[in-house]
Amino acid sequence: MFSLKPVSSPTLAYRLAVLSRVVAAVAGGYLLTALCTVVAARYLPMSRADAVMTATMLSFAIFTCAVIWVFAARSAWRAWAGLAAPALVLALAAWMGRVAA
Numbered sequence: 479m480f481s482l483k484p485v486s487s488p489t490l491a492y493r494l495a496v497l498s499r500v501v502a503a504v505a506g507g508y509l510l511t512a513l514c515t516v517v518a519a520r521y522l523p524m525s526r527a528d529a530v531m532t533a534t535m536l537s538f539a540i541f542t543c544a545v546i547w548v549f550a551a552r553s554a555w556r557a558w559a560g561l562a563a564p565a566l567v568l569a570l571a572a573w574m575g576r577v578a579a
Contacts, residue, residue, distance in 0.1 A: 498554040506561035507544035511537045513568035520575040 518533035519526075544561060551557035 495554045499548050499551075499557055502554065502557045502561060503545045503548040506558065506565070507541050507548065510544050510561050510565045510568070511541040513565055513572060514540045516572045517568050517575070520572065 515533045515537045518536060519530045522529035522532055524532070547560055548557040551560055
């Protein structure tokens with residue numbers, strides 16, 4: 479009726495992969511969100527105060543999507559790559575906006 483198989487605990491590799499995803503979600507998601515907010519506030523075609531407010535409100539949705547992406551990716555490497563690639567593009571856009579100003 480009931481089997482008495484021993485329950486195996488998660489392996490160290492699995493725990494490290496989960497830890498990597500948590501760090502990617504929190505730190506990487508924050509970095510990506512901050513860069514999106516900077517770029518949006520810089521390039522939105524409205525008054526500066528409206529652009530900053532709009533970019534800040536949009537940041538909540540961006541952070542939520544980043545966290546969902548990290549835990550939906552097939553591997554921790556893909557999660558990090560999925561955050562790093564747009565972050566590099568946004569950092570370049572933010573730097574270009576700073577240079578042009």
